Amino acid sequence: MKDSATILKILGETIKPGENKEAALNIAKLHTQTPVDVPVIISRSKKPGPTVLFTAGIHGDEVNGVEIVRQLIAKGINKPKKGTIICIPVINIFGFINMSRSFPDGRDLNRVFPGVKSGSLASRLANELITEIIPHVDFVLDFHTGGALRFNAPQIRIEEGNPEYDAMAELFGAPFIVYSKNLGRSFRNTCNQMGKPILLYEGGKSLHIDANVTNTGVNGAKRILHHFGMLRSNFKVSKPKKDPIYVTDSKWIRAKYSGMFKSITRIEKLVKKGEVLGHITDPYGKFNHFVKAPNTGYIININDAPLIYQGDALFHISLEHEKQ
Known part of the structure; x- marks a missing residue:
């Protein structure tokens, strides 16, 4: 971990130990020349310690x-209590304003990391985040939502085979720990390549917004x-109310027919083979x-769409799982 007793210089701001400041990722302006900044909230203790980064809103519609x-x-x-905490509540401010997953140019921000300084709008923001903020941090928690x-x-x-990640994931205390490979050009993959431990919460x-x-x-x-x-x-x-369940393999149950869809099972439920999970009907009975x-x-994802097409993903179910 870094020694955070020194002055932190980030995004043109100088933050001394014990100070709280708001910096900004200055990426672009609207067509009206109105600047659109991504606020970065930095809080430091006078006591040295690690630097933890909390991020959300890489996809603008993921408001949870x-x-x-x-x-x-x-x-x-x-x-x-010690160290530094950096919060970026909304990375994709453009998507958040428009209630859209993507950037105005249609790009998925989470598929352009580490980005290019002179690239697309999404690529420039990714590059700014990776070059200006990530080098200062020791641990990242990135919050996401189902699409x-x-x-x-x-x-x-997390990826399988990393005992440190297993330990931190268990410590976090979510009901499920899902092993999934790091996707190329994603924020998680880039942080891993830079040697920055990261947990992705979905x-x-x-x-x-769901309270649970x-x-x-x-x-x-x-x-x-x-x-x-670091917690005061x-x-x-x-x-945690219960020990996490490790999902080592899973699959999507897809619709065999198009129609109106209604789930009759609940999220997190352990279902039996052959159990009815939902119905696909037509408007005419x-x-x-x-x-x-x-x-x-275990059911770890449910499609809440009332209308679906053949081939749509309806449920995500674990194939192999174990309790710790």
Whole structure:
């Protein structure tokens, strides 16, 4: 861990130990020449310690993650007992304003890292984040949400085979730890390549705030800060309600037919092979197809869309899982 007792220079701001400042990622302007800045909230203790970064809103419609980081700031959890805490509640400010997953140019910000200084708008922002902020941090918590209308069970995603990540994921306390490979040109993959430990938290669905998902995220963040000795004593740290379930393999159950869709199962449930999970019907009452579980497993994602097409992902179910 870095010694945070020194002056921190970031994004043109100088932050001394014990100071709190708001910096900004200055990327571009609107067509009206109005500047659009990405606020970066930096809080430092007078005591040296690690630097932890909380990020959300890489996809502009993933408001659950934004709400988690907002709560960390609003409740003062981001004021460290030692070290430095950096919060970026909304990275993709353009998508957030437009309630869109992507950038105005249609690019997915989480597929352009580490970015290029003279590249596309999304690539420039990615490059600024990677070159100006990530070198200063020791640990990253990145908050995400299920895409479209697909609701994710609260989960930490990490690559398999890293005992340090396993330990930190268990410490976070989400109900599920899902092993998934780092996608090329993603924020998570780039941080890993730079030697910066990162946990990716998924929960809920886009354009929707779920209290259980946000509470799990806030409590997990507090546990991580407590582990580093950064959480102030006026905040309580609760133990997870249950041990996490490791999902080592999983699959999507896809629609065999187009039609109106209704799930009758619940997120996080352990279902049995052959159990009915939902129905696909038509508007005329002539057709009713039962969607059944192909195997025994945990439901870690449910599609809440009322209308679906053949081939759409309906449920994400674990194929191999184990309790710790």
